[in-house]
Structure formats: structure tokens, C-alpha cells
Amino acid sequence: MRALFLAGGLLLLALPGLAADRPEVLALNQRLATLHADPRVAELAAYEHLQAQQAVAVLAKARGKQRDAALYVAERRVEIAETMARVEAATREADRLDRTRSELLVEASRRDAARARQEAERLRIQAQIQSEEAERLRLAAEAETLARQEAEDTLTSVAGQQTAKLSAARQKQAGLARQEAELMSGTKLPASRFEDRGEVFTLAAAAFTAGQPKLSAGGASSALALAAYLQANPKAKARIEGFGDQQTPGQRRADALRDALVAAGVPRARLQSVAKGEGSAKRAVEIVVSH
Numbered sequence: 001m002r003a004l005f006l007a008g009g010l011l012l013l014a015l016p017g018l019a020a021d022r023p024e025v026l027a028l029n030q031r032l033a034t035l036h037a038d039p040r041v042a043e044l045a046a047y048e049h050l051q052a053q054q055a056v057a058v059l060a061k062a063r064g065k066q067r068d069a070a071l072y073v074a075e076r077r078v079e080i081a082e083t084m085a086r087v088e089a090a091t092r093e094a095d096r097l098d099r100t101r102s103e104l105l106v107e108a109s110r111r112d113a114a115r116a117r118q119e120a121e122r123l124r125i126q127a128q129i130q131s132e133e134a135e136r137l138r139l140a141a142e143a144e145t146l147a148r149q150e151a152e153d154t155l156t157s158v159a160g161q162q163t164a165k166l167s168a169a170r171q172k173q174a175g176l177a178r179q180e181a182e183l184m185s186g187t188k189l190p191a192s193r194f195e196d197r198g199e200v201f202t203l204a205a206a207a208f209t210a211g212q213p214k215l216s217a218g219g220a221s222s223a224l225a226l227a228a229y230l231q232a233n234p235k236a237k238a239r240i241e242g243f244g245d246q247q248t249p250g251q252r253r254a255d256a257l258r259d260a261l262v263a264a265g266v267p268r269a270r271l272q273s274v275a276k277g278e279g280s281a282k283r284a285v286e287i288v289v290s291h
Contacts, residue, residue, distance in 0.1 A: 022059070022060050024059070024071060025056055025059055025060045025074075028052075028056045028059070028074055028075065028078050029056060031078050031082065032049065032052055032053060032056070032078060032081065035049070035081060035082055035085055036049070038085075040089055041085035041086065041088070041089045044084070044085045044088040044089060045081055045084035045085040045087075045088055048077070048080050048081040048084045048085075049081045049085075051077050051080070051081070052074070052077040052078045052080070052081040054077075055070070055073050055074040055076075055077040055078070056074045056077075056078070058070050058073070058074070059071055059073075059074040069151065072151050073148060073151050073152060076144055076147055076148045076151065077148060079144055080141055080144045080145060080148065083137055083140055083141045083144065084137075084141050086137055087134050087137040087138050087141060090130055090133050090134040090137060091130075091131075091134045093130050094127050094130035094131045094134060097123050097126055097127040097130060098123075098124075098127045100123055101120050101123040101124055101127060104116055104119055104120045104123065105117075105120050108120065140183060143179050143183060146179070147176045147179060147180075150172050150175065150176065151172070151176075153172075176232075178192075178229060180228070180229075180232045182225060182228075184228040184232075185221075185224045185225040185227070185228040187221040187222065187224055187225040188225065189201065189222070189225045189226065189229055190202060190203060190222055190225075190226075192289075197288055197290070198239075198288045198289050198290040198291065199288070199289045199290075199291065200286055200287070200288050200289075201226065201286070201287040201289070202282070202283055202285070202286050202287075203219060203222060203257070203283075203284055203285040203286075203287070204281060204282050204283065204284060205245070205279065205280070205281045205282075205283075205284040206218060206219075206281075207219030207222055207284060207285065208248065208253060208256070208284055210247075211247040211248065212247075212248065213248050213249070213252035213253050213255070213256045214256060215256055215257065215260055219257075219260075220260065223257060223260035223261060223264060224264055226238075226261060226287060227260075227261050227264030227265060227266050228264075229289075230261065230266045230270065230289070231265060231266065233289070233291060235291070236270070236289050236290060236291050237270045237271070237272070237289070237290050238261070238266075238270065238271050238272070238287050238288065238289050238290075239272045239274065239287070239288040239290070240254040240257050240258050240261075240271060240272065240273040240274070240285060240286075240287055240288075241254060241274055241275075241276040241285065241286045241287075241288065242254030242255070242257075242273065242274070242275050242276060242279075242284070242285050243276055243277060243278060243279025243280070243283055243284055243285065243286070244275065244277070244278060244279055245278070245279055245284075249275060250275040250276055250277065250278075250279060250285075251273070251274070251275035253279075253284055253285050254273035254274060254275060254285060255273050257273070257285055257287070258271050258272075258273040
């Protein structure tokens with residue numbers, strides 16, 4: 001790991017004027033240096049660390065339109081290196097705890113068995129928590145790897161027509177934001193479709209309490225996921241179109257969802273709620289997100 005880190009450092013030192021006009025490169029290198037300086041994880045995730053250094057080197061040389069994309073890839077790879085180092089560290093700690101538990105079980109045969117079993121159970125639970133955390137971090141790293149791959153695919157499509165390229169990039173960005181929102185909220189976003197007016201999410205009538213303009217438990221979960229999605233797209237705005245029934249006006253449904261998004265941290269100025277006629281069991285509210 002140390003050899004990889006030194007190789008990456010030499011690569012970046014070879015770039016003239018780096019400190020003067022690439023503050024974002026310096027910031028990413030500082031994060032990698034901090035990771036390398038941590039004795040708990042310095043020797044872990046060597047491959048991901050090297051990939052991150054290479055991505056930062058590419059960013060340092062990027063110019064023009066390529067710079068934003070290169071910055072995105074570099075930031076993702078640095079995050080992956082940090083995450084994978086924590087995953088491996090957590091896995092090692094879980095293994096260590098499991099070994100300690102086994103040793104305690106042996107010791108229990110020679111000492112107070114009841115107390116030893118209690119301690120072993122505590123360590124087992126702790127090891128299980130560590131393992132679950134390691135698995136969560138691994139899944140997060142896999143999601144980031146997928147996001148990086150999609151970003152790299154976008155970079156290779158520069159020869160396409162400008163309109164088609166812009167549309168594809170927006171849909172990829174929406175896909176990445178969807179993954180981030182689902183990871184942050186722990187809830188799946190509703191399915192969406194892309195139309196000329198924007199990305200359209202649909203909530204069914206089950207998202208509301210029967211006969212009331214109040215979100216159900218499932219609707220509240222969807223609202224949290226939508227809020228995380230909008231926060232992952234800070235420039236996006238949402239038009240909330242409510243469809244009513246005989247008991248609940250569409251405007252009140254739209255307002256209820258808007259209020260839930262505001263409560264979850266989305267600025268009210270980015271939201272608009274309107275009524276749109278009669279709804280159905282499959283369509284109570286549509287959220288039109290313009291990126």
C-alpha cells in the first residue's frame with residue numbers, strides 16, 4: 001500500500017501548477033493522505049487507493065468540459081477508497097471479535113461457565129453488528145462503483161450529438177441520484193418515467209390514508225425517499241400535481257406531500273403544488289422533477 005501511495009504521489013507532483021489552479025485536486029489528495037496516515041486502514045484497499053490516485057491525476061490534467069466529469073469520477077473513487085478501507089477494517093475487527101468469542105468459550109470450560117457464556121454472547125452480538133456494518137459498507141461501495149462506471153460510460157460517449165448526449169447525461173445523473181437517495185433514506189423511490197416536462201414519479205392512492213389528505217406509512221416513506229432524491233439534485237425543482245377523489249381534493253393531497261417534503265429538508269421555494277382533476281387507485285399524485 002505504501003508503494004502504491006508513493007507512486008501516486010510522484011504522478012501528481014509531475015503536474016506543473018497543481019497547487020495554484022487545482023484546489024479540488026489538493027483537497028482530494030489531502031483526503032487520500034489522511035487515509036494513508038491512519039494506522040488502522042493505511043494498508044487496506046490498496047487497489048481502490050491506487051485507482052483514486054489515478055483519477056485525481058486525470059482531474060489535474062483535465063480542461064474545459066472534461067473537468068466536471070473528471071472531478072465527479074475522482075470524488076467517487078476517493079469515496080470508494082475511503083469506504084473500502086473502512087469495510088476491510090470493519091471485517092478484520094469482526095473476525096478478531098469472533099476469535100475472541102471462541103477463546104472465551106474455551107475458557108468457560110475452566111472457569112465460571114455462566115459468566116463466560118454471557119460475555120461470549122455479548123461479543124457475538126457485537127461481532128454480528130460489525131459484520132452487518134461491514135456488509136452495509138460493502139453494498140455502499142458497490143453502489144459507488146456502479147456510479148463510477150456509469151460516469152465513465154458517459155465520458156466515452158462524447159462523440160454523440162449534443163442533444164442526445166445531454167439527455168443521456170441527465171438520465172444517468174438521475175439514476176445516480178436515485179441510488180444515493182435510496183441509500184440515504186433506506187427506502188425505494190417510486191418508479192419514474194422521463195417525459196418532455198421532466199422526470200415523473202407517481203404515487204398511488206395507497207400513499208394516503210383513506211378519505212384523508214394525510215400520507216400513509218408507505219406514503220411517508222416515499223416522501224422521505226423523494227426528499228433525499230431532491231436533496232441529491234440541489235438544482236432540481238418539483239411540481240406536485242394532486243388528483244382527487246370524492247372524499248379528498250387533489251390540492252389537499254398535493255399540499256400534504258409538499259409539506260412532508262419541506263419537513264424532510266427540501267426548501268419550499270423549490271416546490272409547487274397544484275390540483276389536476278380526478279385521480280384513480282393507481283394515480284393520486286404525480287411529482288414532476290425538472291433537473
